[in-house]
Amino acid sequence: MAAAAAEPGVGAAPPAEEPGSGSLCAAPLRLARLPLARVKALVKADPDVSLASQEAVFVLARATELFVETIAKDAYVYAQQGKRKTLQRKDLDNAIEAIDEFAFLEGEFLVGLILSIHCLHIHRIIEYQGWKGP
Amino acid sequence: GFTQVSRCSKMAERPEDLNLPNAVITRIIKEALPDGVNISKEARSAISRAASVFVLYATSCANNFAVKGKRKTLNAGDVLSAMEEMEFQRFIAPLKESLEVYRREQKGKKEARKDKDKKADSEEQDKSREEENDDDDERMEEEEQNDDEEVDN
Numbered sequence: 001m002a003a004a005a006a007e008p009g010v011g012a013a014p015p016a017e018e019p020g021s022g023s024l025c026a027a028p029l030r031l032a033r034l035p036l037a038r039v040k041a042l043v044k045a046d047p048d049v050s051l052a053s054q055e056a057v058f059v060l061a062r063a064t065e066l067f068v069e070t071i072a073k074d075a076y077v078y079a080q081q082g083k084r085k086t087l088q089r090k091d092l093d094n095a096i097e098a099i100d101e102f103a104f105l106e107g108e109f110l111v112g113l114i115l116s117i118h119c120l121h122i123h124r125i126i127e128y129q130g131w132k133g134p
Numbered sequence: 135g136f137t138q139v140s141r142c143s144k145m146a147e148r149p150e151d152l153n154l155p156n157a158v159i160t161r162i163i164k165e166a167l168p169d170g171v172n173i174s175k176e177a178r179s180a181i182s183r184a185a186s187v188f189v190l191y192a193t194s195c196a197n198n199f200a201v202k203g204k205r206k207t208l209n210a211g212d213v214l215s216a217m218e219e220m221e222f223q224r225f226i227a228p229l230k231e232s233l234e235v236y237r238r239e240q241k242g243k244k245e246a247r248k249d250k251d252k253k254a255d256s257e258e259q260d261k262s263r264e265e266e267n268d269d270d271d272e273r274m275e276e277e278e279q280n281d282d283e284e285v286d287n
């Protein structure tokens with residue numbers, strides 16, 4: 001299987017499919033894959049959502065994988081600036097503050113999101129106070 | 135605000151169930167970064183929570199599109215529209231490709247099952263339907279076009 005290390009980044013196509021794969025080669029093309037059941041649990045947590053297709057859950061899972069890649073890479077820039085080889089929490093904080101697309105991870109937005117979802121238990125896992133630092 | 139808790143019928147879900155598995159998150163991060171780079175536990179944990187928030191936000195966004203389209207079922211197109219809305223347009227092309235592959239995989243699985251059922255029916259009655267159930271809990275048994283799955287709220 002083609003190594004994912006060669007993948008240039010978020011905009012790249014997934015590694016080429018093996019020839020003659022058909023229905024028997026069900027192996028995922030990506031090396032890491034979020035379990036759909038867990039993603040589905042998150043979708044179900046939203047009381048405004050009644051039904052979600054299997055494909056929707058799949059695309060959400062895949063998008064989340066891309067998101068993790070993206071935020072890790074963007075945060076790493078700050079670790080490099082600090083001449084570190086270990087990604088730290090502050091690198092995340094810096095990336096979130098600097099990059100517009102990550103604004104949804106900031107305090108006020110989170111409060112709004114939580115309130116609109118109406119679920120207290122989601123609030124517990126998000127612990128949004130942490131984003132602003134000590 | 136939080137007094138709306140009663141509206142949420144999923145209070146039975148434990149918070150841990152809304153987290154994404156650490157091992158997978160860590161692997162995705164490692165694959166994204168150059169060799170030799172480490173991730174602190176705090177950073178990994180923060181990314182994991184960010185990922186959960188991402189799913190929640192994307193779901194909420196996608197649902198708006200479903201509602202706008204007067205549909206009760208959130209579909210793949212709604213999620214793609216959400217990505218656009220969330221300013222993650224660069225995700226759209228790779229997502230579409232992955233979706234195509236996924237559709238082919240599902241189609242293959244469906245056909246494999248049909249053949250298996252045909253065979254099994256000639257031997258035993260309903261046994262074949264039960265056996266692969268856990269492998270793919272998302273699977274629908276119906277012949278319908280859309281892969282609708284009830285999200286029990």
